[in-house]
Amino acid sequence: xxxxxxxxxxxxxxxxxxxxxxxxxxxxxxxxxxxxxxxxxxxxxxxxxxxxxxxxxxxxxxxxxxxxxxxxxxxxxxxxxxxxxxxxxxxxxxxxxxxxxxxxxxxxxxxxxxxxxxxxxxxxxxxxxxxxxxxxxxxxxxxxxxxxxxxxxxxxxxxxxxxxxxxxxxxxxxxxxxxxxxxxxxxxxxxxxxxxxxxxxxxxxxxxxxxxxxxxxxxxxxxxxxxxxxxxxx
Numbered sequence: 001x002x003x004x005x006x007x008x009x010x011x012x013x014x015x016x017x018x019x020x021x022x023x024x025x026x027x028x029x030x031x032x033x034x035x036x037x038x039x040x041x042x043x044x045x046x047x048x049x050x051x052x053x054x055x056x057x058x059x060x061x062x063x064x065x066x067x068x069x070x071x072x073x074x075x076x077x078x079x080x081x082x083x084x085x086x087x088x089x090x091x092x093x094x095x096x097x098x099x100x101x102x103x104x105x106x107x108x109x110x111x112x113x114x115x116x117x118x119x120x121x122x123x124x125x126x127x128x129x130x131x132x133x134x135x136x137x138x139x140x141x142x143x144x145x146x147x148x149x150x151x152x153x154x155x156x157x158x159x160x161x162x163x164x165x166x167x168x169x170x171x172x173x174x175x176x177x178x179x180x181x182x183x184x185x186x187x188x189x190x191x192x193x194x195x196x197x198x199x200x201x202x203x204x205x206x207x208x209x210x211x212x213x214x215x216x217x218x219x220x221x222x223x224x225x226x227x228x229x230x231x232x233x234x
Contacts, residue, residue: 002045004035029057029064036065049073052117068117077124084122084160087221097220099159103129105149106137107163107171115163115225131156146174154193158217165224165232172213 008027014020029036035043039051048067056063068076088097108115116138122128130137131152137145161168200215207215224232 003043004032005045007043008032030060033061036067037061039065039067041067046071050117051112052114053112054114066114073121074124076118077121080118080122081125083223084126084221087160087223099220101127101129102159102220103131103153103157104160104162105131105153105158105171106134106145107149107161107167110138119162128160129156131158146171150174153217154196155190159220160223161219161221162223164226165229166226168222168224169232 008031009024012023014023041047044067046069049070050068050073052066052068054064054066084102085095085098089095090097104119106119108119110116111120119128119130120134132140132145132148136148140148161171163171196216200211203215204211
């Protein structure tokens, strides 16, 4: 019944799912761009609570703007919570190791980007402990955010990683490079950090390789996205 629906359906009003499948045209973002790029809310079937930004298409549009309704935000939060459970469970119905307040290093693009918006929606199900805090992370450039997250995670630990596969690889490499550059005087004033780095150093020496993030943290789950995930899986 909304103006956008009438335009896409070309005036047709299917009464059943079968009719919809026969009558609804296949669409791309190009069919919606004239309405969504300017964030027109009066053409939508429901008022969005936020707009999120995701990647565009070379030569056609710089980005895609997507309206998110309250109902859809709740649905996404359930899916994100479910992915967190699936990433760590050992078998059907196992939620024994899921923490009440999971610790996540903030490695995603901040709102209004899609990954940052999804990370924020997760709070609707189980308020996570972001490292650094959500407000702090969204105010910092990427390099500063990762550097601060690394410092805090050495003391507080990590439960989950979430982000684009390429970004997670870059973060892992940065952690490896940074872990050996902390001054001994600084470590002595932070016993938790000192013990974590000491254990990590021992593990890497026994394995006869440079220190890796897995020497420092035992994460419950890694959730990644992106078409390059299979390339970076190992």
